[in-house]
Amino acid sequence: MSVVRFMVTVSIDGYMAGPDQSLEEPLGVGGEDLHRWLTELEVWRRAAGLGGGITNASSRVVEEAQADVGAYVMGRNMFGGGRGPWGDDPPWRGWWGDDPPYRVPVFVLTHHPRESLPMEGGTTFHFVTAGVDRAIDQAREVARDRDVVIAGGADVIRQCLRAGHVDRFELNLAPVILGAGERPLADVGDLRLEQIRAIEAPRVTHVSYRVLR
């Protein structure tokens, strides 16, 4: 059955990005340390168009997260291109080149309308100005019996949790303390959770949860 889910890597003090995000440090100060477990994996490197890498207990977790996805929802900040109206000289087309690793429709939340943007490989970016509920609805519709994945960032995750859209999520708990930054689980309201399973892996612990209704 189709579910709405997300996976996010957080520090043990709950941040998915450090403070002072910038073009040079898009994950904020110290934020790169969160992903050391991930960027060495063959499964991640392959999806990113890179060679090499290793296989360990995290590989299956990443593979499962990438499987059966029918659509993504992401925030404008994650899609990139700055704030405010889209430029047109040329307009921003995302961080991922001509063939983004999504390969299904991606619904980008924005305050600024824009035509849908088909890319190579099956990815099409759709720009949704009617808010997160509408973006989830549209994503569900095209995903049909596959899952909708909330790609991020923190603000979209928080909005979806608060609105009750999330069925399941996975925390990748990295052995890092960031001290400040973006907390995806802050101010999400009153949620009842059930732990589904936990997996120990090198430099990370994966724990998945179900949101109870």
Add this chain to the structure above:
Amino acid sequence: MSVVRFMVTVSIDGYMAGPDQSLEEPLGVGGEDLHRWLTELEVWRRAAGLGGGITNASSRVVEEAQADVGAYVMGRNMFGGGRGPWGDDPPWRGWWGDDPPYRVPVFVLTHHPRESLPMEGGTTFHFVTAGVDRAIDQAREVARDRDVVIAGGADVIRQCLRAGHVDRFELNLAPVILGAGERPLADVGDLRLEQIRAIEAPRVTHVSYRVLR
């Protein structure tokens, strides 16, 4: 070799107690939910003088946390008896009755001097007014080759992390979101960590970390 360590159960948003702590709800609103995995364990119930209980993957984690402890350090708030000078009609003797479950010296941080308080079963409460560094020193001295455990609360854990006193710690990650309360890992400065191991158990995930120097 003797180490300084602590174990703490936190919500997935990082709180070890909920908001609005009171005599009726000493763990704050929702805070009891953090410990559902623990209070059903035979090993915990036995230490608390209660019967019954079950054994599961958490049992060994709790047993290891209780083993080889030579001394404890705790904050005044955890010892209890309100704030300000100690009354004397009669003076507060802790939450745990005549035979507290510690059975070794316990160093209580306070601003208000008081004579040491020997209890039954080997526990003696010592009251330290010279700050956390001195309390850790005294605890190390009496613990000799056994470990010093920081019993809590959040403020003492934060002080010890910030001062570099902690060698190892264990997070028990409960499937709970509290939204507000006491965060033991907030404002602890710049720490480098190594994940030691993770254990999946019913309604909790145990993850232990080493602080790198």
